[in-house]
Amino acid sequence: MENSSLIAIDAFCSFHNVDISFVSSIQEQDLITIVFVEETGFIQEEKLPLLEKIVRLYKELEINPEGIGVVLHLLDRIDFLQKENQSLKRRLSRLESLEGNL
């Protein structure tokens, strides 16, 4: 893994004005993975949008790390169900169209 794709947690916390303990508690919830390089904690750049979303939920909605875990899980479920719903709708429309040709 190249260092250029890592973002220092210190810098992230200072920028977003959150305590480093918050990021640790997010890691304890298994929501992100902290990578250590010579005892300095980093997150992977591609995980930045997720961590920023977590910070928004924490700061803007005052949801604690446990609650954020539940919210993210439910959002994943909604996303899965929405995709399944779309695919079923397409299937139904195909079947209706087949029926119409009878």
Added chain:
Amino acid sequence: MEFVDYYKILEIDKGASEADIKKAYRRLARKFHPDLNPGNKEAEEKFKKINEANEVLSDPEKRKKYDQYGKDWQHAEEFEKAGRTRASRSGQSGQRAYSGHFGEEDFSDFFSSMFGGGQRGYSGGSSGGVKYKGSDYKAELHLSLSEVYSSKKHTLTINGKNIRITVPAGVEDGQTIKIRGYGGEGVNGGPKGDLYITFMVRNDTDFMREGNHLYSNVELGLYTAILGGEIVVPTFEGKVKLKVPPGTQPDTKIRLKGKGFPVYKKEGEFGDLIISYRIKIPTKLSEVEKELFTELSKLNHDGK
């Protein structure tokens, strides 16, 4: 420019306390927060309004100005000039701290007239020279099924910039692709955000598509179904001749291998075309036909 009733937006009375405002904001933000309503533009718009209302009403100085000049906001400019010296006490940078939602362009014109450029209400956000990725953009590209049968170049206009992309053959309806670096500008020279394009594929053909397979119904004459014969059926790329065996039953399915839709990003690979035979029963019989069918039915032992 329309007057914006911030109290109405937060569903509170004019006499609401700071605690009431905070409570109302939290309640509505939890309901309409874009992170909790992904892809819901209505919720996003509502959240912007709630944010703006909270920005004004949770700040005593702004609230006072709003209460005093709200309905005659045009005169607020004079008030602004008089009080300019005590402005910017809060010292908020107004800079976007993340690649998520709103910048100052998200505040209403009403807000800008009263309070100048938008400021975020967050206490954080000291930029400190740290580089951050810009916001991600989302776009939809509407194409027809015929268009996605082969790889084609398309030009998109995103935020006034023309982007030419090659859409690979076989993209699915609702499929999203990511184009790195075509999103918003980064913070402090950070990398640009990404562009996410969702393809909306409209079916302009008589074929039904499911994944890489295509489905179609083919009408078969009664005599061909009974006696067998040859028919010509359309595929996506032209017509093919098929042999119909005698005694073909209604709803018989024929699979034409490799005559379906191209497999996404697998050049030369195609799904199958599945044909269902619909047998056409004649509705108007001539006298001669009636007689012949009656003869035939008599030949049949059970008469059915």
